[in-house]
Amino acid sequence: MTATQRLVLATGNAGKVKEFAQLLADYPLEVVPQSQFNVGDVSEDGTTFIENAIIKARHAAQITGLPAVADDSGIEVDALNGRPGIYSARYAGEGASAEANWQKLLVEMDGKTQRSARFQCVLVYMRHADDPSPVIAQASWEGSITEQPRGVEGHGYDPVFQVAGDSRSAAELTSDEKNAASHRGKAMALLLDGLKAKGIL
Template identity: 55%
Template sequence: MVKKIVLASGNKGKLNEFNRALSELNVEIIPQSQFNVPDADETGLSFVENAILKARHAAQITGLPALADDSGLEVDALDGAPGIYSARFSGANASDAKNNALLLEKLNGLAAEQRTARFRCVLAFMRHANDPTPLICQGTWDGIILEEACGEQGFGYDPLFWLPELNSAAAQLSPTEKNKVSHRGQAVALLKQSIAPYLIAIK
């Protein structure tokens, strides 16, 4: 029997990625939007807290096991900002373009060695809303913030994120290339390796 898991997101890209990654485990990932679940209030102070908040919220409303993702960009020169506020870095009407412009403004004049940063992704899987031991999987992707945008692929801060070992910006990688090395790709790979024992208890 196929086991159903609700994804605490309506993002189609994430939905397809998780379904592909977990296909051999006989599970079906369903977006929370299909159950009219509103977005959870992300009141946590860390990626782990927010991922758990989102997973618990989705599990509580749907009665299904839930999977949530919280991710963002940490810039060393900004003491880890934008961090958990990455999506809304530039304020209430934030957009990728506004967020990127603000980031460039804050790092203006800094040399490359002072522009180190990393993308971080945390996945939380909860068997039910009261699960005392959520499965937590993390991935980290290190790079340098460019002085101007480069590349047309990806989204968010990808055009400003330079990967020295690949001699490429994240936005120059194809989706397949990115998924192999990115923070989310790493976290999804760990989830795939670790989730099987958690699925046994699910009806």
């Protein structure tokens, strides 16, 4: 890809847009959020992170005519049999705020001693809407659910996710620390490897 070629990011999440910009800053990619093309949200009716990421990437590529990258991510809590999972962004209802979602999670976790959890991230790159072989990368980030929110950085469930091997929550990490360790940072590294292997990057 050249510095002038654009790539549409299939998300309306401002926190994710910021993270992607930081993760791709060293590459010759101009990443443009789908909101700049008035691309609306698509129904995420898949049953897995991979299915939903493909749905979002295809939708953005179809409307914009550009290559698209989509992210589908969420948090899996062992004591809740993997919930919220693919429903993380709407756990407290359609259009719920991040705070409402993690508050619901804390209520559900009240009194539970098993608090292990992980973030999952799937990234999908599609050259065009009919791409038969999208590049797919998946990574996870282990941790546990805190009893109270901590920190003001990050987004989503970060304030209630204590990083494995660290005393801090994800919302207490700097953006550089988070990008180096997170599910999205690791998935992005895998995606970039996949793009290089295909000669796309």
